[in-house]
Amino acid sequence: MHVSPELVRGVAEVEVTPRGLRPHRLPAWVREQFPDGQLLSMESQPSGVRVVFRTTANVVELVTHPTRIAYPGAERPRGRIDVYADGRLAVRDPLDGGDRIEVDLTTGQTTFHPGEAHTTTVSGLPPGRHRIEIWLPHNETVELTELRADAPIEPDDATGPLWVHHGSSISHGSNALAPSEIWPAVAARRAGVELRNLGLGGSALVDPFLARVIRDAPADYISVKLGINVVNLDAMRLRAFVPAVHGFLDTIRDGHPEVPLVLISPLFCGVHEDTPGPGAIDPGSIGTGQVRFVATGTPGDVALGRLTLQVVRRELRSLADRRAADKNLHYLDGTTLYGPADAAELPLPDGLHPSPEAHQRIGTRFAEYAFTGAGPFVR
Known part of the structure; x- marks a missing residue:
C-alpha cells in the first residue's frame, strides 16, 4: 500500500x-x-x-x-x-x-x-x-x-504533548549515529513527547520566515537555539543580531503568547569561542577521513561588532533579562548542555559538531532540565 x-x-x-x-x-x-x-x-x-x-x-x-x-x-x-x-x-x-x-x-x-x-x-x-x-x-x-x-x-491516534524545536546542524543531527539518537530525539523519547524538529543544518539564521513557521505551528512547548550559524556564516553584526532575535521571539509570541519558550545559546565550540567567522573547511583535512572546520575571522574584531560565541551568549542572556515580563520565556546557557569540560572528554570530531556520545549527553541533559522537577516544560 x-x-x-x-x-x-x-x-x-x-x-x-x-x-x-x-x-x-x-x-x-x-x-x-x-x-x-x-x-x-x-x-x-x-x-x-x-x-x-x-x-x-x-x-x-x-x-x-x-x-x-x-x-x-x-x-x-x-x-x-x-x-x-x-x-x-x-x-x-x-x-x-x-x-x-x-x-x-x-x-x-x-x-x-x-x-x-x-x-x-x-x-x-x-x-x-x-x-x-x-x-x-x-x-x-x-x-x-x-x-x-x-x-x-x-x-495511531494517541499523541503526547508537542515540542517544536529550532536550531542548527547540531539540532539537525550532524555526527549522530542514527535518527532516534540526534539530541532532540533523545530528549523527546526520554520525556515521552511528540517532536517536530526544525533543526536545519547551516540555516538557523534568525530568519523571519522560520519564526512565522513556529508561530503558526501547533505547540505545547517551544525551544529555539540560536547563534552558531550566525557566527560561522558571519551573517550579522551585533547591531543587527539583537533586534533580529527580539523580532524572532515577538513573531513566535504572536501565535503562542503563553507557551513555555526556551531560548538556548550556543554549545561550546572552541574554534568560534573568541574568533568570529566565517567558518570554513580546513583544506588540509580533505581526504584524511575526517574533515575539520576552522574559523577564518580575526580575534579582536568584536570591537567592530563582529560576533563570537561568547558575545552571542552574553547578548542572549541580556536580551532574555530585558524580556523578564514574559514569565514563560526561559534562557538556557548552551554550555550547560555541552561545555569546555565535555569538549575535553568528548571532543567535537570535526571541530564543530558533537559526537554520537555527545548527542546522547546533550539530549539527556536537556530532558532533565526542561521536562523534570521545576523545568519549564513540566505541566
Missing part, C-alpha cells in the same frame, strides 16, 4: 511525487519565498520525522528511495532508519542504494548518480497489536514509496 500522509509525523507537509511521498519540514510557501539550495536540501532531510501506526502484523516493510549528498574526500556514514515496536528498538537499518549527488569540495561541481530503492524490514513481531514508530534518516532525503505488512495498518 502507499504510505498514507496521516501516518507521517513531525512534518509541515508531504509532497506527492511519482514514487510516493516526500516529507517536508518547511511548508511550500517558505520554499517558494526563499528557494535557497542549502535550506531546501536541509528541510527535505526528515530529521525527527516518523511514520507511526498500529498493526497486528508479524512482518512490516517500508520501501524508500533515498537521495544523499556525498563529498569525495570527506565521506560521511550513510543514513539509517530506526524502527521501534512498542517503544523498543527493533531494527536499525543502514541505507544502501538510492540516488547520490556528488559535490566536489574544491571546485563545487556536482555529479548525479541514480540508484535503486531501499527496503527496511522488521519481522518476528510477537502476536498482538503493536505500535510501530519508524524514524526516517536525519541526514538523507527520502521518498516514501510503499508500506507493506501481513496484517492491516491503522493510524
Whole structure:
C-alpha cells in the first residue's frame, strides 16, 4: 500500500511525487519565498520525522528511495532508519542504494548518480497489536514509496504533548549515529513527547520566515537555539543580531503568547569561542577521513561588532533579562548542555559538531532540565 500522509509525523507537509511521498519540514510557501539550495536540501532531510501506526502484523516493510549528498574526500556514514515496536528498538537499518549527488569540495561541481530503492524490514513481531514508530534518516532525503505488512495498518491516534524545536546542524543531527539518537530525539523519547524538529543544518539564521513557521505551528512547548550559524556564516553584526532575535521571539509570541519558550545559546565550540567567522573547511583535512572546520575571522574584531560565541551568549542572556515580563520565556546557557569540560572528554570530531556520545549527553541533559522537577516544560 502507499504510505498514507496521516501516518507521517513531525512534518509541515508531504509532497506527492511519482514514487510516493516526500516529507517536508518547511511548508511550500517558505520554499517558494526563499528557494535557497542549502535550506531546501536541509528541510527535505526528515530529521525527527516518523511514520507511526498500529498493526497486528508479524512482518512490516517500508520501501524508500533515498537521495544523499556525498563529498569525495570527506565521506560521511550513510543514513539509517530506526524502527521501534512498542517503544523498543527493533531494527536499525543502514541505507544502501538510492540516488547520490556528488559535490566536489574544491571546485563545487556536482555529479548525479541514480540508484535503486531501499527496503527496511522488521519481522518476528510477537502476536498482538503493536505500535510501530519508524524514524526516517536525519541526514538523507527520502521518498516514501510503499508500506507493506501481513496484517492491516491503522493510524495511531494517541499523541503526547508537542515540542517544536529550532536550531542548527547540531539540532539537525550532524555526527549522530542514527535518527532516534540526534539530541532532540533523545530528549523527546526520554520525556515521552511528540517532536517536530526544525533543526536545519547551516540555516538557523534568525530568519523571519522560520519564526512565522513556529508561530503558526501547533505547540505545547517551544525551544529555539540560536547563534552558531550566525557566527560561522558571519551573517550579522551585533547591531543587527539583537533586534533580529527580539523580532524572532515577538513573531513566535504572536501565535503562542503563553507557551513555555526556551531560548538556548550556543554549545561550546572552541574554534568560534573568541574568533568570529566565517567558518570554513580546513583544506588540509580533505581526504584524511575526517574533515575539520576552522574559523577564518580575526580575534579582536568584536570591537567592530563582529560576533563570537561568547558575545552571542552574553547578548542572549541580556536580551532574555530585558524580556523578564514574559514569565514563560526561559534562557538556557548552551554550555550547560555541552561545555569546555565535555569538549575535553568528548571532543567535537570535526571541530564543530558533537559526537554520537555527545548527542546522547546533550539530549539527556536537556530532558532533565526542561521536562523534570521545576523545568519549564513540566505541566
